[in-house]
Structures are given as C-alpha cells and as structure tokens.
Amino acid sequence: MAAVEAEGLVKVYRSRKSEVRALDGVDLEVREGTVLGLLGPNGAGKTTTVRILATLLKPNAGSARVAGFDVLREAQSVRKAIGLSGQYAAVDENLTGRENLWMFGRLYHLTSREARVRADELLERFLLDEAADRVAKTYSGGMRRRLDLAAALIGRPRVLFLDEPTTGLDPRGRLGMWDVIRTQVREGATLLLTTQYLEEADELANEIAVVDKGRIIARGTSDQLKSQVGGERIEVVAHEPADLARAAQLIAPGGTATTEEHTRRITIAADGGAAHLVDVVRRLGEAGIRIDDIALRRPTLDDVFLTLTGHAAEELPAEEEAA
C-alpha cells in the first residue's frame, strides 16, 4: 500500500513582478515501510513538495494522499499521522530539549505523562540526555537537528518527512544524523527525504526521484540511476589548453570524452576503476602530455543532472532558490 501518493501537483508562487512555477506536475509514490529520496538542487521544488504533503501549503492543482488521507480535505487526519523535520531546525530555542519534546508531545495530544516518558526515550536514543535540560539555543547544529528529528518522532508518526536533514551540518554532524535516520529506517519507518546530495540519497533511500524545475525527471534505485549516469568517471586536467583535443582522443578513442575548454578538463567514463586510471596516466605520459590533475570520481548530483538534463545542478537562476 502506498503511504504517500501524489498526482499532478502544481504550485505557482505569484509576486507582483514574477510568477514562479515551483511545481509543474509532480507525481510520486512512497510505499509503506520504504524510503524515497527526493534528489535535486536548490529551487527544484523539493521543499514545496514536502510542504504540500505535510499540509502546510495548498497546491494550485493535483491531489495527494498521505497515510490514506487527502491532504486538502482530511488535513487534520494527515497531521496526526505524520512527522515533519524541516530544513530550518524548528525547535523553540528558548526551551530546553526536554521541554521542547514534552510540548510537541502534548500538542500531538499525548498525556503529560506519556509525553514525558516518550521525551526521555527519544533524548536518550538521540544522545541528547546530557543536554536535555539546557536551552536549545546552546545546542550545536547537529544536536539541534537531532532534537528536531526527535520532535518529529514524538507522536510515533506513520510517515516521516525529512527536508534536507543534513544541509549545513559538518561531516561529523552529517554522519551522526545518518545514523539516527538509518535506525528509523531499520525499524520500518516510511520516509520521504529530500536532499541535494546523491551520496545521502544513496546511503538512506530505497528509491530515488530526481527533481528538476518542478518536475520528476527520473526515478529508480540508486544503482539504476548510476548506471544511467555511467558510474565512475576519470577527470583529467591538462596543463596546456592546446593538448586538450589530442589528450581526449588518446584516452577515449571513440570520441566519448567531454571536454571543458575553460577549465582544461576532460571527463571520461571509467569502466575499469583504478586499472583504467593507471592506463590513462600511462598513455598521457607516453605522449608527453603534461597534466595538472587526475582523479577517479564517483558520480555526483551534478553528473546526474548533466546526464539527465544537460545542465549542471547549480545553474538555476537565483530567484528560484527561495521557492
């Protein structure tokens, strides 16, 4: 059974000067007990999608059901069944961690006792028990996100929405966050997660939907997406711009290399991993072509985007960022 299903979601933000079509017909489905990663750059429409599914925003067209309830007509039933943890950690910074969780528990209509017990349980699980009685203002970024996630879980939601749970966190904070999310996933949570990082979607999601300009442009498992993108690649930065064409021909005889003049960068698909890298170095060395850099690289969101859309992820106009 689908825990989340959306059909033809359209959202247009109008201001005096412009009209931004943030969502342009989004369809998606998250099956019970699975994790869907919504992958896309800033302004692609990820947050707008989550806001509609979490009943915070009304779509201009389309419909969605969450946990079996219509987000427009049965919004209050949807709210009972979901937990939302946003991009901007929305906890009350003047309350302690414990007070925050108690308050959110009470607002899910747990009794005061239930809310207290549940808060203790989550504080311990998310390694916040020592900081539990400090105001959230004093928390680190990672602690705040964990508290935010705990707040989303306090009502034992059937469907969890995480909007960019690790954006802005340092690597350690990110790993800590992944850990707690993975625990949720193992316990069978149904999760819709948005992220700008392919690595993150890869790490946490069963299925990935790629969003661009308000549309889902691809979906599949991370392996399926990667095979579409072409797996690992080798990047060579030539020292002399004049050598670019010759080098490209040398290391990718079929003419399959992508060459970027201004960065002097040549990118080819790496089918043989490290051995292929050694081979490329050898060929360039024998031909006497000087290189500044060479690397074996896993596909990133940029590569997915380049392959699927022909434009890089960050090329979007700045005004769409807000949407």
Add this chain to the structure above:
Amino acid sequence: MTELQAAVNDGLIMTWRNLKRVPRIPELAIFAILQSIMFVVLFAYVFGGAIPLPGGGSYREYLMPGIYIQTLGFASITTAIAITDDMAKGLIDRFRSLPMARSAVLSGRTVSDVIYNAGILVVLMLSGLAVGWRVHGSVGEFLLAVALMLFFILAMAWIGVLIGLLVPSVEVAQQLGFLILFPLTFVSNAFVPTSTLPSWLRPVAEWNPFSALTAATRDLFGNPNPFTSGFPGDHPFLLSILWTVALIVVFAPLAVWKYRSIDR
C-alpha cells in the same frame, strides 16, 4: 478529546511556552520597563514642570495612567516581534504540521501577552507609587480600571499578531510598530491636556482610543483628568469599551484570516 477541549488544552500549552521564555530572555521585560520608566522620569521631572494642568492637580498623578496606557500600547510591538520571530524560525510551520487546534498559536499568544503585560503593569504601578502617583478611588473602581486595561492589552495583542503576520522580519515589525504607535500615543492626552493642542489636531487627540483609555483610568483612579467637553470628555469609560471592542472585532478576525491563509 473534543474540539473545544483541544482548543483549550493546546492554547494553554502555547501560553505556557510563551511565558516560559520571559525569564529566559529577561532583557525583553527589563527594556520594556526601563523604557517606560524613562518616560516617567522625562515627563515627571523634565517636561512636567512646564505643563500646567487646567483645574490644577498633581502632574505626576495625571501622568501615570498615560504611561500605563502607552506601555500597554507599545506591548503590541512585542507581540508582533514574537509572531514574526516564530514565523522566521519555522516554528509556526512546525505547529501547523501538528494535529493541534488551529486556534492555539494565536490564542496562546494573545493570552500569554495579556498575562505578561499584566506583570509589567504591576511593576509600573509600583514605580508610579514611588514617584507620587496615588489611587483615590474605591477598590472596585481600581479593579475596574485594571480590568479595562487588561481588556485593552488583548486588543493591542491582536493588532500585534496581525502586524507580526504581515511583515517579513523582526526589524520591520519593530519599525512599523513604532511608526504606528508613536503618533497614536503622543497625539493623545497621555502627556499633555488636549486643550493645549491646535484646534485641527484636538479632535484627533480627543477621539484617539489611547486618550479614551487614559481618561477612563484617570477617572477610575481618581487622578486629575482635565478633559474637554463633548462625547469623548463626558464618556471616556464608554468610549474605551467601544474602542477596545471595535479593535478586537476588526483586528482579531483579520489576524485569524491572515494566519489561515499562510498555506496559499
């Protein structure tokens, strides 16, 4: 839980949450009180000597009710800032994603602001007593004056909620609040008798809700109240009630409507 129970329960939790922050950011209350005390000092000791009251009486006794009403008026800025801050930090979004009563965010805000400002009022009245303000009316009249002021805070809180929902940032809330409240509180009888104003400005000051409230509380406290004749001068209590009810009837539904349309 019935809808009504949920509305009461959730409203109380939001009230608890709002009041919890008062001792945690003591600067807010301290500055609100200091600002009012600065006005007391300024008018009681600096300008006051130059302001003769028609019909005589103590200027300080005349001044204090004006200070109370001014302070309660400026409290709407605090309300606006709190709402804008919650919006900007994503807390309102979090609350809107919860199965809580839809009314609770705003009811909790306005109720907690009435309680908070009642506290501020107590501190101000004590400072008033220190500079020579006295209550000459009966206990009943005193309580009636306090009730009227609490009712007025509620109206100001609803105005603050609407401003808070309309403006994009805390800074704008602050600026806009001052822009609206400065003329309202100064073009009134709070600091000077309206009879000293030019004739074109006098009706504005006399019909100003701040003047009505100030005059009504002066009457109830038994403080000097040299109000000119005409309806506002003859019926300040009635006019205060009418104004306060009118402000709530206009601004509360507007604020609720604005809050409900955040999802557009």
